[in-house]
Amino acid sequence: MDWIIENKDWIFSGIGVLIIGIIINYFIDRNKQNDKLGILDNSSESSVEVKNEVVINNILEGKNSGNLAPKSAxxxxxxxxxxxxxxxxxxxxxxxxxxxxxxxxxxxxxxxxxxxxxxxxxxxxxxxxxxxxxxxxxxxxxxxxxxxxxxxxxxxxxxxxxxxxxxxxxxxxxxxxxxxxxxxxxxxxxxxxxxxxxxxxxxxxxxxxxx
CATH class of the missing domain: 3.40.50.2300 (Response regulator)
Structure with missing residues (x-):
């Protein structure tokens, strides 16, 4: 806090405001990227779960799911x-x-x-x-x-x-x-x-x- 008071003139100068703005934007963008990665990870997990469920249902119903024999056979x-x-x-x-x-x-x-x-x-x-x-x-x-x-x-x-x-x-x-x-x-x-x-x-x- 004392550091801010001693350097208030520099902080609120044009250069100081620009540097502080860059730092703030850096952390905001980083948080957004982390949030996006979290959404993708959850989506990927959900996609795998859905795919696995489809495969299981196909097996139970006798449908073709890659390694299974075609239903026509x-x-x-x-x-x-x-x-x-x-x-x-x-x-x-x-x-x-x-x-x-x-x-x-x-x-x-x-x-x-x-x-x-x-x-x-x-x-x-x-x-x-x-x-x-x-x-x-x-x-x-x-x-x-x-x-x-x-x-x-x-x-x-x-x-x-x-x-x-x-x-x-x-x-x-x-x-x-x-x-x-x-x-x-x-x-x-x-x-x-x-x-x-x-x-x-x-x-x-x-x-x-x-x-």
Missing amino acids: LSSKDELETRKKLTNILFVDDDTKFKIIKILNVSGWINTKIIKDIDNPDSDLVKNSHILFVDINGVGIKMGFKDEGLGLANYLKKKYPEKKVIIYSTEQGGNRFHEALRKVDDFLHKNAEPSEFQEIIEQFSAEVDLK
């Missing part, structure tokens, strides 16, 4: 399981102990059936089927097809174009120019791996209307 798996339960698959084969039927049932395709032959194409069993596998040999006899399975498969595809018809056989040869080979949706060897049958079924099950 989960939906496809769920859809496949649903289609396994709703797809009606019919094998027409004189060998009713064909092992693929049991394999498909165990794999979840629970509505897979097999019959020795078709005598009524308008039966509920045929009409309700979405996918039909027709053996080339030993079937189609009850309906009088001279080409047996080829004739039956060709007929079924023409009658029910919305259904998927696949022919199969143990024979390597046969009539390669038969109309059925151009009409049906696919064909494979009867001794093909079970996974090949399942791949075809999965593909065609996704294409047919299960309603």
Whole structure:
């Protein structure tokens, strides 16, 4: 206080006022910067908390949040399981102990059936089927097809174009120019791996209307 009184003339001179003003402004600006930094720090913390909360909610809801599998992948798996339960698959084969039927049932395709032959194409069993596998040999006899399975498969595809018809056989040869080979949706060897049958079924099950 004594220092101020002794130097009052200098303090209140133009130079003194200017210097004091600079010092005061320095401390005011510094306090403002500290306050601003404090606000940014709090905002940053809040932002992290909000982001973490969003990630947790996404995990709980099964949504994609960077490292999670896309929700579309989960939906496809769920859809496949649903289609396994709703797809009606019919094998027409004189060998009713064909092992693929049991394999498909165990794999979840629970509505897979097999019959020795078709005598009524308008039966509920045929009409309700979405996918039909027709053996080339030993079937189609009850309906009088001279080409047996080829004739039956060709007929079924023409009658029910919305259904998927696949022919199969143990024979390597046969009539390669038969109309059925151009009409049906696919064909494979009867001794093909079970996974090949399942791949075809999965593909065609996704294409047919299960309603």
